[in-house]
Amino acid sequence: MAATETFYDVIRRQGITRRSFTKFCSLTAASLGFGPAGAKAMEQALETKERVPVIWMHGLECTCCSESFIRSAHPLVKDVILSMISLDYDDTIMAAAGKQAEAILEETKQKYKGKYILAVEGNPPLNEDGMFCIDGGRPFVEKLKWMAEDAMAIIAWGACASWGCVQAAKPNPTQATPIDKVIKDKPIIKVPGCPPIAEVMTGVVTYITTFGRLPELDRQGRPQMFYSQRIHDKCYRRPHFDAGQFVEEWDDEGARKGYCLYKMGCKGPTTYNACSTVRWNNGVSFPIQSGHGCIGCSEDGFWDKGSFYDRLTTINQFGIEANADQIGRTAAGVVGAGIVAHAAITAVKRVTTKREKTDA
Amino acid sequence: MTRVIAGPFNRVEGDLEVALDIQDGVIARAEVTTTLYRGFEAILAGRPPSDALVIAPRICGICSVSQSIAAATALRNLAGGRAAPNGYLAANLAHAAENIADHLTHFYLFFMPDFARAEYAGRAWFEPTVERFKAVSGNASAEYLPARRRLLEIMGIIAGKWPHSLAFQPGGVTKAIDIGQRVRLAAILADTQVFLEQTLFGVSLDDILSMQTEEDLEALRARSGGDFGAFLDIADDLSLRNLGRGPGLLLSYGAYHEAETSLLPAGIAGLGGVTPFDGSAISEDVAFSWFSDTAVTPYEAETKPDALKEGAYSWAKAPRIDGKPMETGAAARLTVAGHPLITALIARDGGTSVRTRVLARLVETAILVHAMQGWLRELRLKEAFSTHFALPDDARAAGLVEAARGALGHWVTLSGGKIERYQIIAPTTWNFSPRDRTGLAGPLEQALVGVETGALGAKSAALQHVIRSFDPCMVCTAH
Numbered sequence: 084m085a086a087t088e089t090f091y092d093v094i095r096r097q098g099i100t101r102r103s104f105t106k107f108c109s110l111t112a113a114s115l116g117f118g119p120a121g122a123k124a125m126e127q128a129l130e131t132k133e134r135v136p137v138i139w140m141h142g143l144e145c146t147c148c149s150e151s152f153i154r155s156a157h158p159l160v161k162d163v164i165l166s167m168i169s170l171d172y173d174d175t176i177m178a179a180a181g182k183q184a185e186a187i188l189e190e191t192k193q194k195y196k197g198k199y200i201l202a203v204e205g206n207p208p209l210n211e212d213g214m215f216c217i218d219g220g221r222p223f224v225e226k227l228k229w230m231a232e233d234a235m236a237i238i239a240w241g242a243c244a245s246w247g248c249v250q251a252a253k254p255n256p257t258q259a260t261p262i263d264k265v266i267k268d269k270p271i272i273k274v275p276g277c278p279p280i281a282e283v284m285t286g287v288v289t290y291i292t293t294f295g296r297l298p299e300l301d302r303q304g305r306p307q308m309f310y311s312q313r314i315h316d317k318c319y320r321r322p323h324f325d326a327g328q329f330v331e332e333w334d335d336e337g338a339r340k341g342y343c344l345y346k347m348g349c350k351g352p353t354t355y356n357a358c359s360t361v362r363w364n365n366g367v368s369f370p371i372q373s374g375h376g377c378i379g380c381s382e383d384g385f386w387d388k389g390s391f392y393d394r395l396t397t398i399n400q401f402g403i404e405a406n407a408d409q410i411g412r413t414a415a416g417v418v419g420a421g422i423v424a425h426a427a428i429t430a431v432k433r434v435t436t437k438r439e440k441t442d443a
Numbered sequence: 444m445t446r447v448i449a450g451p452f453n454r455v456e457g458d459l460e461v462a463l464d465i466q467d468g469v470i471a472r473a474e475v476t477t478t479l480y481r482g483f484e485a486i487l488a489g490r491p492p493s494d495a496l497v498i499a500p501r502i503c504g505i506c507s508v509s510q511s512i513a514a515a516t517a518l519r520n521l522a523g524g525r526a527a528p529n530g531y532l533a534a535n536l537a538h539a540a541e542n543i544a545d546h547l548t549h550f551y552l553f554f555m556p557d558f559a560r561a562e563y564a565g566r567a568w569f570e571p572t573v574e575r576f577k578a579v580s581g582n583a584s585a586e587y588l589p590a591r592r593r594l595l596e597i598m599g600i601i602a603g604k605w606p607h608s609l610a611f612q613p614g615g616v617t618k619a620i621d622i623g624q625r626v627r628l629a630a631i632l633a634d635t636q637v638f639l640e641q642t643l644f645g646v647s648l649d650d651i652l653s654m655q656t657e658e659d660l661e662a663l664r665a666r667s668g669g670d671f672g673a674f675l676d677i678a679d680d681l682s683l684r685n686l687g688r689g690p691g692l693l694l695s696y697g698a699y700h701e702a703e704t705s706l707l708p709a710g711i712a713g714l715g716g717v718t719p720f721d722g723s724a725i726s727e728d729v730a731f732s733w734f735s736d737t738a739v740t741p742y743e744a745e746t747k748p749d750a751l752k753e754g755a756y757s758w759a760k761a762p763r764i765d766g767k768p769m770e771t772g773a774a775a776r777l778t779v780a781g782h783p784l785i786t787a788l789i790a791r792d793g794g795t796s797v798r799t800r801v802l803a804r805l806v807e808t809a810i811l812v813h814a815m816q817g818w819l820r821e822l823r824l825k826e827a828f829s830t831h832f833a834l835p836d837d838a839r840a841a842g843l844v845e846a847a848r849g850a851l852g853h854w855v856t857l858s859g860g861k862i863e864r865y866q867i868i869a870p871t872t873w874n875f876s877p878r879d880r881t882g883l884a885g886p887l888e889q890a891l892v893g894v895e896t897g898a899l900g901a902k903s904a905a906l907q908h909v910i911r912s913f914d915p916c917m918v919c920t921a922h
Contacts, residue, residue: 143481145918146456147504147606154592208481211750215758217478218458219451249486249501256482256748277607278504333617334527334829364599365592373603373610374617378497380607390490391497 144205208257314351349376457917509846517842530615545847615829645669687909689795693775698845758921771849869919
């Protein structure tokens with residue numbers, strides 16, 4: 084890892100041709116909504132700028148974000164980005180283990196001080212001083228703060244890192260807490276969804292590593308290029324909503340005709356995400372296309388808004404509706420960041436002293 | 444005697460630590476620690492039962508369909524209902540696709556890269572193994588990942604989105620497959636078959652499916668130019684058949700149910716044969732887990748964390764049947780189903796081993812692709828994919844299914860139309876169970892005893908092979 088290595092150097096070393104590289108730039112530029120000039124600018128940036136290392140960490144989570152990410156549709160995007168990232172650190176797929184992995188983190192922290200991106204999947208639980216998620220013998224929350232200190236910016240992958248997700252659902256047994264309630268002094272980009280769409284994830288990483296800065300964010304901290312429209316706005320079943328044609332039961336006659344799922348509890352009208360345009364699993368489908376409503380998994384607090392199968396009562400059937408920012412203001416953060424203090428010896432201390440005694 | 448802590452482990456789903464007592468280069472005692480807990484059971488209590496279909500899958504992004512199907516099965520059993528025949532078939536197709544993907548990911552990305560470790564330099568197979576399987580740089584992942592992505596398009600067609608799909612309901616699936624989609628599914632299965640035959644096995648699926656004896660296996664190995672043959676060569680050179688002996692009893696809840704039958708039966712297998720499975724004999728013990736004492740049957744147990752509990756060392760509970768630990772997974776499923784080769788290998792070796800666990804997974808991928816082709820043909824496209832029934836207000840029932848890694852159960856009690864209690868026992872909870880109140884160790888804890896770590900101690904590859912041969916899913920384990 085030479086200090087001046089560029090992204091282009093890395094992918095050439097992976098055996099990727101110049102031609103594929105050019106194609107990669109034009110495809111990615113297109114997916115980010117840039118024209119031909121944007122592709123050229125990307126190419127130039129990737130050839131001349133120092134590569135931005137990405138460190139990927141896992142907290143309290145289920146790995147669905149990683150699962151989504153490694154299935155990104157464009158094979159080159161996946162290979163390039165996976166190799167870029169795994170050069171550095173990822174818990175699930177990288178080669179190093181144990182102490183070696185910790186050493187990579189330490190090295191990146193020093194060598195790329197202020198220059199690396201910290202991508203976080205999952206979130207820290209704060210109850211019992213973080214003992215519900217122990218990573219390398221210490222609470223994840225400590226490791227997160229330690230790696231965040233010297234990061235340029237933080238990517239909060241998925242609903243867990245962005246908002247808390249189902250593990251923060253009432254009664255939030257572990258006090259699972261989103262990243263921006265713990266890290267206050269760094270730019271954070273939220274890429275919500277449970278999981279987020281693969282192409283959205285690769286798009287975000289590519290943008291940041293190419294231009295060395297975050298894309299434009301909305302007031303909730305999400306990249307505007309992917310989260311400015313509602314599922315409902317681009318839903319292929321929308322004409323049936325407008326015509327008042329609804330599914331009343333799973334797989335009924337209306338379902339076979341592709342009617343609207345609003346009465347089955349679809350949250351498409353209040354959910355900002357790219358599912359109805361980008362779609363899932365190689366652009367094959369998305370939940371509404373499988374006959375089930377949207378549950379709004381990219382929205383803050385989606386897990387505690389009543390049954391997933393209750394119909395929305397807050398939307399207007401026709402006419403002008405609220406924009407993303409207004410929705411954002413009403414969806415108040417439900418997760419506090421209180422730390423429960425223990426009068427007696429703390430759980431973490433017990434765990435770490437046990438290790439010191441036993442670690443040979 | 445020295446005590447070392449191994450971990451965190453990479454290429455494992457979630458967080459894991461193992462404390463080892465090593466004497467003269469041999470593991471004398473192991474304690475397996477699950478280090479992550481989220482409290483899904485407490486979160487599910489008090490909610491409408493249908494919420495389990497959304498919340499429970501989010502326990503795990505790797506085996507979310509298994510969690511969905513366990514929840515849907517539990518709700519169906521609460522109502523005493525039946526799913527539409529097409530619903531079973533479509534759910535089986537998606538579930539099998541996920542399980543095949545899990546098995547192959549384990550083989551290509553998690554398990555095989557350990558043989559490219561420097562300690563094996565000098566072995567005849569080392570150079571080709573590094574070139575093929577070394578993490579990140581090996582050429583196998585470049586072939587496998589596109590094949591996997593293609594296979595998982597099945598999820599797009601049937602379930603809309605994966606992980607965390609929503610299409611799986613108590614009455615079947617929300618998606619009615621049409622004729623064009625049936626053709627697309629068949630094409631995906633054909634591509635998967637090509638990958639298995641040309642890349643993984645190097646012989647036809649029929650060859651793999653007709654294997655009965657060790658002689659058959661040896662004959663195929665001689666012909667296999669695939670990764671399967673490479674694995675067997677390495678396994679024999681390193682005597683992996685003698686590494687990581689399981690605790691003896693193998694559990695399967697039975698898998699891939701249809702309206703009247705299931706592809707794989709339920710049962711408990713030991714060296715003496717297969718005995719019927721009785722769900723009421725399942726208990727969970729928390730003597731060494733960070734939970735306060737509670738009822739032992741899953742229907743009545745509460746899950747209350749106690750992080751300061753004296754002597755505890757894991758967020759996993761210790762599930763037992765009649766007081767005995769059970770190993771679960773593909774080797775258990777195939778043995779309970781009476782697969783002649785897997786049964787013979789376990790009998791020969793005196794139990795499960797690293798080699799048999801991996802072999803059983805690969806054989807199962809062939810069985811599943813074949814079964815999926817059959818389910819696809821059985822679909823009656825004009826008939827219903829979902830039935831409808833109301834859930835009772837007060838009832839209790841379980842949903843017992845098989846995830847890729849083994850027996851997965853959801854136990855649900857409803858009261859006044861809400862979830863009163865929800866208990867989950869996941870496959871790795873069985874395999875990576877801590878000790879119980881009698882001091883009896885869990886399957887991995889037993890399998891590690893006697894493993895030679897030599898001068899490398901906790902860094903030895905043998906330790907990695909044993910742990911990874913169970914294909915742990917730690918986020919499911921304690922949930």
